[in-house]
Amino acid sequence: MGDTFPRGGTAIAGLATFGIGEMPGFTSMELTAQAALLAVRDAGLTLPEVDALFICQPDDFFSGLSFAEYLGLQPRYTDNNRTGGSAFMSHIAVAAMMLDAGYIDCALIAYGSNQRSNGGKLATRISSNQWDAPYAPLFPLTSYALATARHMHEFGTTREDLAAVALSARAWANTNPEAFAKGPLTLEDCLSARMVSTPISVRDCCLVTDGAAAIVLTRTTRARDLAKRVVPVLGAAAATWWNSIAQAPDVTVTAASESGARAMAMAGVVPRDIRTAQLYDAFTINTILFLEDLGFCPKGEGGRFVSSGAIAPGGSLPVNTNGGGLSCCHPGMYGLFAVIEAARQIRGEAANQLADVDVALAHGNGGTLSSQATVVLGSPATL
Template sequence: MTTKLRGKSAIVGTGHAGFGEAHGLTAYDVMAQSALAALGDAGLKLSDVDGLLCTMMEDSMPALMAAEYLGIQPRFIDGTMTGGSSFVNYLTSATMALEAGLCDVALIVYGSNQRTASGRLVTASRPPAYEAPYNPRYPISAYAMAAARHMHEFGTTREQLADVAVAARAWAQHNPEAFERGPLSRADVLGARMVGDPLTVRDCCLVTDGGGAIVMVRADRARDFPKAPVYVLGSAAESSHRQISQMKDFTVTAARESGARAFAAAGVSPSDIQAVELYDAFTINTILFLEDLGFCAKGEGGAFVEGGRIAPGGVLPVNTNGGGLSCVHPGMYGIFTVIEAARQIRGDAPGIQLKDVDLALAHGNGGVLSSQVTAILGSQNTL
């Protein structure tokens, strides 16, 4: 996104459905319920939607299936699949489509029944032939390699990784929507079952059902809706590889590039951000993204998150809903980073509501640290 698109679109509705366990519902049921919730939040109907942006985990043409299920025939459609980062990336696509007049109401939507349908983590991809002989447990093995390398190169400790999970749980304990709200200590994380050294099961995201939806319009209409609009100030994407064996440096992600361009488009810096919503599929993600997005120097992420510094009352509010580690993670989490960032700016977060949030960051991750997308959202005061 360029500076020409700064503040040209706004989020006017958010919604979700099926958090945790959506027994008896299909993924498209959850998707549709999320869409209706977001449209209701915006005071709109399905018949108002003429732009649809969607991907799902179990269909080769999910955007077409979603349109058919919802009973709409959108003028603009985007089903680009970059994993969990897709939904943050759709903010740029929707903004361009709205600004070009290709649609007037854009609906970004996702749904999954991953937990109740299978009861285990299922990925749609298989490792390539030159990785398969090593029997990787995807995607955990890939992220474990990144964590191990970060520990080796910078002295990051398992205790610091655990502090990421503990902080996420501390936020989730205040959020009635979060799937996991019980107590969690550093010792609990370290003593949990090892699933991919150095990551224990508590270093890994949840496996839940759930769906989310976002309604966007052009900025000139944004103040005509019931809720305070949240403006897209800047967003950018960067992809570095597909499979982890092709990642040049396990300690540096493409968030370094996506973040820099998103900040430049928005005209702000990391020190201006009041709420940070990151795709925390694993505890190492949070450390890597805080470094690569410029909140701390490379190699200092472990120390940055230590001892509650990103928990409630810490120096930087990170994953204020509990994140994918404690709130919800239905296969892909990216859309929920945007929803929580928007809610913090609107002032209606279901958990801890931060005071007077004007700027929030949402960051999506796709594949195995493969696709990175950063978005800066702002209130009316930032225009």
């Protein structure tokens, strides 16, 4: 059965971030609500006009209910998808089809976490999976280390290649006022960094920050009459191939190869049409894997692609132009921040604004390379 999607029928009408970095004194829901209110205001709408809520909080399994209560809304539909950092791209797919069907009129998609100020850490011990637990792996680091080691073994990827991802992210962050991690970062800094789960060092790991993000999605015909430049959703797809990476038949290939191909087909684009890609970089290997799986370079060539400077400022494919999860922010889940950076580039509002952005891709990752979801956004010229 083929994919059907309302290409360009829905659009991001409002967006906002709030509290990126450190925001002590705020709960995760308080951060989320602030971003939500700002996004609704950015769209030129009012809160009562929102009739659908999509959320995935790190510390509240009933966050869909909590969010509605906190905002004082009684939405027609609430979604609390818990696929991790990819959840928000999946939210866009669901909301777009519900809007197209006339089931809802205005969707608010939001996320927030006080992970840093609440003392959160990047790693815990896996205890829930009976097959993994006896080996006491770190969650999620060891799973990504496994994928990294295999990629190195199979394709000759080097730690210098991994470092190129971190260095590129820092170069973008250094000119983004919103980014949390700034300052000099050298190849030697990366290569000499403390190992966390070999071959992943601390420089291969994302940040632990606070922060919140929100977008407002509505039908494009309505969005055209609102406050900001319309950002149509051209395609959105998700794919899940496993939960534990121990169940993966090949740890060097992810379901991004499926979600990306489907989202681009819906959008009617191919990789060379995409001006910028915002990729979920929880670890440096993510960027390399997703560049390959999304078709920006052949499988096994990702390391050499990033080391060529292609994804850095001035490169042929600007990636994570806000600094990504490695240097801008990573409050538990990064997916919605990738969407917002892609939309800002199309709006012409990004800190590191690129010229002539008509098509931008945002890709989310959840679990241990488990859930993958891809969104392709366009400018009004793409309709």
